[in-house]
Amino acid sequence: MTKNLTKTIQNTIFQNNLLEKDSRIVLGVSGGPDSVCLLNILFNLQKKYSLELIIAHVNYGLRGKDSEQDERFVKTLAEKYGLEMAILKPKIKAKKNLENNLRDIRYIFFEKIRKNNNFDLIAVAHNLDDQVETFLMRLIRGSGLSGLAGMKYQNEKIIRPLLGTTRKEILEYLKKNKLNYRIDKTNAEDLFLRNKIRNKLIPYLKKEFNPNITETIFAETQSIGEDYDFIFSSAQKYNFSQFLSAKKILSFHPAIQKTILRQKIADLKSNLKNIEVSHIEEILKIIKSTKSKHQVVIFKELKITRKGDKVVIRKIK
Amino acid sequence: MTKNLTKTIQNTIFQNNLLEKDSRIVLGVSGGPDSVCLLNILFNLQKKYSLELIIAHVNYGLRGKDSEQDERFVKTLAEKYGLEMAILKPKIKAKKNLENNLRDIRYIFFEKIRKNNNFDLIAVAHNLDDQVETFLMRLIRGSGLSGLAGMKYQNEKIIRPLLGTTRKEILEYLKKNKLNYRIDKTNAEDLFLRNKIRNKLIPYLKKEFNPNITETIFAETQSIGEDYDFIFSSAQKYNFSQFLSAKKILSFHPAIQKTILRQKIADLKSNLKNIEVSHIEEILKIIKSTKSKHQVVIFKELKITRKGDKVVIRKIK
Incomplete structure (x- = not known):
């Protein structure tokens, strides 16, 4: 089904009304496969939609030389595509909930870049497998509806055009189009559990129970997301x-x-x-x-x- | 934790307000371990709560001699406990959704017995593992919130005092108290998937991911049940x-x-x-x-x- 990922994503964008002509978009790019793919695809659509794009990259500096190489890699990408780039090098204090803090730092930075440039949207590169892995992690640890509800294609200013796309489709696209990427080694806290779910549980469920398990669970996260949204908005009154x-x-x-x-x-x-x-x-x-x-x-x-x-x-x- | 299952169930009854003094209860008894356990425990509580109990048994006649033996077994139980017993032998037509039809037949019969005798409640013997297995079956096949929401301790006239009790606790109780039971061989349609979840998936999740996985998922089904109840009642307007x-x-x-x-x-x-x-x-x-x-x-x-x-x-x- 990877015939033409750009077309598929264009469809996703259309169906979910993710962006309009002349949209101005901050693009979160870590240098990992997902964000390299998203950058390439949005660049392909740039003319058609007359998009304005700016790259935002956060260098947490947590992996020494690797972090510097990531930054340089994204800089090279920005040059290649002729896009502006904003970089944040935050001072990280060792804290308990590191992953959550990193996420907060990232989104606050993206939003700042968006506002300062008077841009419309922030695009991030989460994929279908991320969503399903997160669901299973939360299910296994114990979670209420808010945890089991998946990320949405759009949540206010944040759009996720790759959310319905599998990791496999993304990697195939990168290979076919000879696009390089960096291997992301962060997400330390959850990495062990996430990897175990990715490399053991999901293949096991696929083989023994349902060959389409990721698509099935993805649909469930979307449906639960809608249900949670109703409860959340009712509670907000x-x-x-x-x-x-x-x-x-x-x-x-x-x-x-x-x-x-x-x-x-x-x-x-x-x-x-x-x-x-x-x-x-x-x-x-x-x-x-x-x-x-x-x-x-x-x-x-x-x-x-x-x-x-x-x-x-x-x-x- | 099986110290004294009767006390635990008494607690569950109290916390969930499942029955009152002088409650008159129709008790669904198949002869399987769960319903034999429930019968014994409610009989233990009979004096304390001055309960009135009547046994209801459905003989679907789907397993020939086995079905007859089940009926005879439940009759013997009724005599042993000195309780009245109502039996239904429905005419089953071969149909596609057999399991659902059997369930409908059962609950319609229980409700009829309840009404005819002017009784208050219907007690059925679902346990915690049933609930978790059903959740995983539906998750794997694909389901919305209504499917992932678990059964409740009480749903109108139906009460499930054993819902928070594991199969292991029930079997230990039966063994300790030398209570015999029949092995239930029905539920043909879902049996293959359910058994695979029971015998393969859950032990795998327990070993590799969370030793308390059944309790964790059970809590999730209860919480989702509450959320679904809110959405359902909002929709009913x-x-x-x-x-x-x-x-x-x-x-x-x-x-x-x-x-x-x-x-x-x-x-x-x-x-x-x-x-x-x-x-x-x-x-x-x-x-x-x-x-x-x-x-x-x-x-x-x-x-x-x-x-x-x-x-x-x-x-x-």
């Missing part, structure tokens, strides 16, 4: 800024109660890593409690206090 | 009796559009077997179409017609 009313929150459907709490925590901590169903239930227990006296619970850098009907969740250090 | 208004349905969130259509089809066909995402999308295509002329599409024993704003879905043979 409740404006939980300073404190929440115990009475009011208990008037909602349990699914909405949990979504509101997860969203509040995500706002405070900038992600939901290490927050499990049991933590949400712990907070709900406080909210449901009929004890009248002042209550305080602390876990995972969160402080939950309740006094009468008022429940406050704060972040502590 | 739209009363789609004779026809649906294309304009009105398109005013809803896509998650709700699909849930309304799936629910309509489930009502018509009595289940959603063989109805895939692509079929729902086919119907949505007709609903979204701006062609003004009369449109008719037929698939999976469904006839969808559209004329102007009016869309009708009917079952055909």
Whole structure:
């Protein structure tokens, strides 16, 4: 099915309404196969759509010489395609949730480049296999709907034109068009589990259960994404800024109660890593409690206090 | 953790508010390990809760002598516990979706016994492993949220006190208490896939990825069940009796559009077997179409017609 990946992607763009004529797009390029492929394809479509493209690259400097070579490689690409390039070299402090921090750093940078240049969109190069691997990782570790919901083709300013494309199709395209790329060695934290899912679990499921397992699970992530979007937007109608009313929150459907709490925590901590169903239930227990006296619970850098009907969740250090 | 399964189940009953003092319960007993265990445990709790119990057994007659022996076995159980017993011997016509038909026959019979005796509840003996296996079967075949959502501890009149209990705990309990049971050989249609998931996939996931995989996935099915319940009840506000208004349905969130259509089809066909995402999308295509002329599409024993704003879905043979 790799007959002509540019045409396939053009179709994806059209069906999902990802960009318009004259769109101005910041293109996140790490130098890995996915982003090299996306860059090449968007360059192919540049004339047809009269796109304006700018490359954004983050050099985390975490892999010494390798990081420098990545940067040089992307610079060469930018020259080859005649595109402008923005580079960020952030100062990384050793932290627990490194991968999440790197992602935050990346997207904040992309958004800054977009705004500064008055551009419309940010294109990133996630593929179908990334999506399915992430789903299985989260399923195996335990996750609610928000975790099982896949990335979308478009999420506000961010577009993912390769999301429906398999890694195999991308590698075939690169080979056929003699495009070089760098091997990405980052994503350290999850790499072990992700590789095991990629190299062992998925081939096993393919062989023993369903030869189209990746496509099947991909469709499921898309459908779950739509369902989660409905629940999320229903929960957003409740404006939980300073404190929440115990009475009011208990008037909602349990699914909405949990979504509101997860969203509040995500706002405070900038992600939901290490927050499990049991933590949400712990907070709900406080909210449901009929004890009248002042209550305080602390876990995972969160402080939950309740006094009468008022429940406050704060972040502590 | 099988210290005392009766106590654990009593806890489950209390936490999920499954029954009250003086509850009158129809107990579905096949003679298999799960239902023998449930019968024994509810009998243990009978005095404490002053329960009234009646056994209901369906003899499908599909396995000749084995079916007769199952019936005799359950009769002996009823005598041993001093309980009344109702038996159904339905006439089965060879049909495609046999398993679904058997389930329908069973639940219709249980409900009839409940109503005739003016009883409160129907107890069935699904366990945690059933739930996780079903989830994985549906995930592998491809399913939306309604399929991935697990059975609930309580669904209207039906209660499942063993739902949080593993097959291992049940078998240990039976052994410890020297309780005999029959080996269930039915569920022919799904048996191959289910057995493969039970005997190969789950042990593989346990060994290679997460020793608590069944508990993890079980928690996910419960959480997804809650989320699906919210979407389902949101969709139910739209009363789609004779026809649906294309304009009105398109005013809803896509998650709700699909849930309304799936629910309509489930009502018509009595289940959603063989109805895939692509079929729902086919119907949505007709609903979204701006062609003004009369449109008719037929698939999976469904006839969808559209004329102007009016869309009708009917079952055909």
